[in-house]
Each structure stands twice: as C-alpha cells, then as structure tokens.
Amino acid sequence: SYVLTQPPSVSVAPGQTARITCGGNNIGSKSVHWYQQKPGQAPVLVVYDDSDRPSGIPERFSGSNSGNTATLTISRVEAGDEADYYCQVWDSSSDPFFGTGTKVTVL
C-alpha cells in the first residue's frame, strides 16, 4: 500500500489562493490525480497527471508535484470551491490509493 497525507482542513478568503498538499514517499515520481467532492455529491476529477485539467475544469485549478509533496492550487477562490479534496496515486503494484482528504472552507 501507499500512504498519502493531507491536511484535514484549509481555510481561505474569497479571491485568495488555496493550496492543498498531499504528502507521500517520493510522490514526485508518481502521477497524482485530484478530486473535488461537494457535500452529498460524487467526487469529480479536477486535475490529472499532476497538472492537467479535464475539459470543463476552470484554469483556476492547477497542480504541481515534486519530491515528497504534491500540491493542488486553487486561485481566485470562489464560494463554490468549498468542498473536500482528495489526491490519488497509483502505487508500485498499479493499485490506486487515495489521500486522507482536505476540507476547504471559504471564509
């Protein structure tokens, strides 16, 4: 298995930048995917392969990955960005693992 650690919560004011980290052993050598989950809804892929965005995802969502930390950055945060965010990687056995999740609160 592979352990991915995220901060439980991140708070950000509207219009500011939120950064959500995902820590894992040498995670920089893996491709990281990020999901947004709003209350009562299924997760939605917002970033794949570290920094690519699926069609329909705003450019405000971006990602980076290096060393032992991957980061999802949400620029110009809006009230609608309030959600839980999960990172996900594929381990050396090609099994997927999810992070512990981060609740983003828009102040």
Place this chain on the structure above:
Amino acid sequence: QITLKESGPTLVKPTQTLTLTCTFSGFSLSTSGVGVGWIRQPPGKALEWLALIYWNDDKRYSPSLKSRLTITKDTSKNQVVLTMTNMDPVDTATYYCAHEHFTGFDPWGQGTLVTVSS
C-alpha cells in the same frame, strides 16, 4: 457522454454478502486500457478504493479487503458486479463505481448508500 450508475440493496444484515452492480454507458469495457473501479466512503470519512477490473479482465483488489471481494464484468450488458462477503456494520458506506482510462477515475456514478445492520 460517459455515465455510470450503481444499484443494489440499501440494507444488508451482518455476515451477509453484498452484491452491487454498476451499469454504464458511453464506453466499452472491451476497449484497450479501460477499467471500472469501485470506491467506498463511510459517512463523514475518506474515500477508500476497493477493486478494479480492466478491459483484459485483469482484476485488482484492495490488499486489506482482498479476501472478501470479487469483481466481474459482463461486457455485453455493460455491467460490472462487485461482491463483498461477510458484511459488518463498519462496511456501512456509500459505494461508488467509476470509469478509469489512464487519467484517474472519471467520471463517477452517483453512489449508493449501503447500511449494514441487523
């Protein structure tokens, strides 16, 4: 447009076997590289991957639950079935199925809440 929908019982008793069906459209599980995965989420908790099946019938299971899980596919019916044996109240969760094709799980079904209680 790819869509997936989970179906199955909403309530199961402890020790029973859970059978969930994922019915999908907009893609074929005979296309190279395509997979369908099952992920669950206990109330208020994080996502947990359970199982994954690929176009070539390669099957993968969560190491911690492997002994209790079986995943199968019916390509002609566009369905993937997950069975989980010996259900326990801690298995109470929303169960999701999702499409996978090299770029992570996208999209997901709406999920189905399964409660384990006597």
